[in-house]
Amino acid sequence: MSVSQTFRVDLRGIVDLLSHHLYTSPQVYARELLQNAVDAITAVRQDAAEAAPHSGRITITSGDATGDGSLTVSDNGIGLSEAQVHELLATIGRSSKRDDLGFARHEFLGQFGIGLLSCFMVSDAIEVTTRRAGEPTVLWRGRSDGGYEVEQAPADRQREEVGTTVTLRPRPGCEHLLTRRAVTGLVTHYGARLPHPVTVDGETVTGGRAPWDRPDGESPAARRARLEAYCEDVFGFTPFDVVDVAAAEAGLRGVAFVLPMPANPAVPAAHRVYLKQMLLSEGAERLLPEWAFFVRCVVDTAELRPTASREALYEDSLLEATRDALGEQLRGWLVRLSVQEPARLRAFLRVHHLGVKALALHDDEMLRLVTEFWPMETNVGPLTLAEFTDRYGLLRFTPLLDEFRQLAPVAAAQGLAVVNAGYVYDAELIDRLATTDRQLEVEQLRAADLATHLERLDAAEEQALAPVLAGADRVLARLGCDLLVRSFEPSGLPALYLLDDDTAFQLDVRGAREHVDETWAAILGSFQSTAEPRPRLVLNHRNPLARQVLTLADPGLQAMCLEGLYVQALLLGHHPLRPADTAALNQSFLGLIGRAVAGGAA
Structure with missing residues (x-):
């Protein structure tokens, strides 16, 4: 009889797993705190009871300013009631961005309700002071061992306005991550493009023009110069060209920078992706088709889903459709170049022909570009x-x-x-x-x-050479090679070694069978042809040296000369030398030297 059981959960282990192993770096705590604050402000704007437009703001006080090393992040967002604190902050995986609270989930940066756990990488305790409209201020303290307390905030911790303040006290060894310099750098890195003002110790770190913006009054030349400077600063190169990209279904807008130097197609291209104007990843992959490895993008998206760690994009049908749409826009850019600036297209192909050729394998227009340019x-x-x-x-x-x-x-x-x-x-x-x-x-x-394209000898010449060729054929047979005599240009080339791909394969199979056990030999034998594969050495009858070799009366000297011509033809054709070929090289070389020395001494 089976008995239903429930899982025993080690809260300390779960917190350690999520806070230390879900994220790649403790620095992401700043991004997660910003994300929670932005979502709280977004929730106010969606609240039906909010009549006037809400002006959100996020205020951060670093460990240098608080005096005790602690960090505070405050927002004037929607806040939480005591019941919501119990329900949302104390349940791993529960998110305040749920449809059952009446908010459209896709409007929020967070999707998983676990972002706050990243703070445990820099602090052993998290303190949240929060107030929802019409509710008292609530104080929640969470610990890295999985315990927490909730109470109404004492008089000195009451919030006058609706919103939330998160306080972190650094764990030993993490104090440097909460300093003004570190916090300013992290917040600027992740949140510089946010639509809400964010201040660190009184200094505003948000604002500035996003790369994907197209402000009125900015000339094309000024925008191009701004984007080239951005690309140089972020990606480290001045782009060959800049292409605007967009995908309405994904709420995506951005720019693609074409690399001015060759890129390795085996290394996935890494793109800079923002999610609702907050930096999601500097190394997002698979945003573009594989053939577009010559492009680096910076984009902002409203609809593409992040992974649980919010450091990459979730692979789904929407991302696939977005990838196809962006690829089609890059394809259109190439077609425009071919029509409007063919010289620039040729310059581009000199650098990035591999990507275009990969696309041309299944795209007729790209095949035309490759064929013509x-x-x-x-x-x-x-x-x-x-x-x-x-x-x-x-x-x-x-x-x-x-x-x-x-x-x-x-x-x-x-x-x-x-x-x-x-x-x-x-x-x-x-x-x-x-x-x-x-x-x-x-x-x-x-x-x-x-x-078949080389000139055959006439009948009289073939008949005259027949006895000589029989002996020469026996010499080359020892090397697994057939002999042909043809007339061809250039006449300065005495011999040509012809080995097609099928014969090379059969020779490899035959060689491999000699060095494996019976089982593997039987398997390789199934690939071997019944006819013995033999490459051919073609002697050039127009070459004086080749003709002289064929007319030599001394069989030993003729054998050494034939072996020498054979090895030279191998080397000219960039063929590897087998042990038997190396032996033939040594034998012919040393033999001919010996003959020459003996003749000179005589």
């Missing part, structure tokens, strides 16, 4: 894809960087123009371009295909 590497010089297709008709490309380096000079000498699509996204972009433009003729050139 981004010069790609080819074996006939840098050309955009549009220029290449206009000039050569056929869009011939190779998808691997090493293959391009291997094939480029030979292909160019044969009159074959080839695009290097070995960089990030390039091959995928060409595939997508071929899908969107059915009239475009595209051909992929691989190492194995190049041999």
Whole structure:
């Protein structure tokens, strides 16, 4: 028979967990106190009984001014009755911003009713003196061990006006966080853009123009200069451009600063986000699509939800829709650049082509921009894809960087123009371009295909070389390579090593099987082709040295020369050397030196 039980809660442990582990730094206590004060003022403005507009204010007295090291934060907000103090301050997770009190929850900064607990990171006791309209002043004292007391405030602690005062006395080691200098810095950092006046020891720290503001009478040039100065001060760079962004559904407005230098796409972009004009996070991620890693934003939002710690944005459908909307606005900025300032677009692409190419994989307009404005590497010089297709008709490309380096000079000498699509996204972009433009003729050139473009020997030459090639073939067979003889340009190149991607994969599988146990060998065997993969060494019959090697009467000397040409072709093609290749290099090099020394001595 099962018996229903209730959880036993260690209040001291819960307070320690929330106050020390939910937040990343004890400095957030200042933000949470500001948030509570702002929400209390907001509640007054929403109270139906409040006839005249309410002028809210927040007054802070630092430990330097109080004389005993304590900090006080006072507001003229709605205040709490004694019943609400019991219900809201003494219940972890209960918030005064609940719909059952008659207030629209989304109007408030706090959402979780646990912000006050952050104060336990700097103080072992929290004292709240509060008065609601028509109610006596109530004094609440909370301790970090989970205990609290509530009483009507004595005569010397009575509040004349409605509102709340929070008093913190520093715990040992935290006194420096309640000094005038520290408090002024924290309040300015988090609350400088708040719409209510906030003073620290009599000095106002709020006010000033927010980056997202568009005041009447400010010229575009003056606004641009102000935003560039802001970006330099906050983000540490002068922006390449400034883009206004907005998302009505999220109540979001702000500006995006385009980085003037390359950004690492693997590092999430961190943005400065305000929630109802209070700083939420300096490192908010996922505000923009992943491809927009070249932008840093400062925005203010009224509707996006914060996480429990109020240090990041909560991932939900509204944030996803906002991300899409902001991405579309950045996309529109790029399109405008292509029409109005193509030179600036090219300058932008030189720095941030990766982000635009990532977007072009699924966006036709961005694909057009890349095709028309981004010069790609080819074996006939840098050309955009549009220029290449206009000039050569056929869009011939190779998808691997090493293959391009291997094939480029030979292909160019044969009159074959080839695009290097070995960089990030390039091959995928060409595939997508071929899908969107059915009239475009595209051909992929691989190492194995190049041999078909090289000139074969005539029948008489092949017949004359047949006996020699049989012996040479046996030499290269020891290195797992087939031999071809072709005529091609440049004539100064004696040999060309051709290894396509499929053959390289099969060779890797075969090599791996030799160094694993039977189980893994069987698994790798399922990937291995039945035909033995063999790369090809193509000797250039137009090269005098290659012809001389083929006509050598001494089989040993010919073998050393063939091995030397083989290794040189590997190195020219940027191929790694296997142990067998290194042995062939040493053998041919030392053997030829030995022959030369012996001949000289004779």
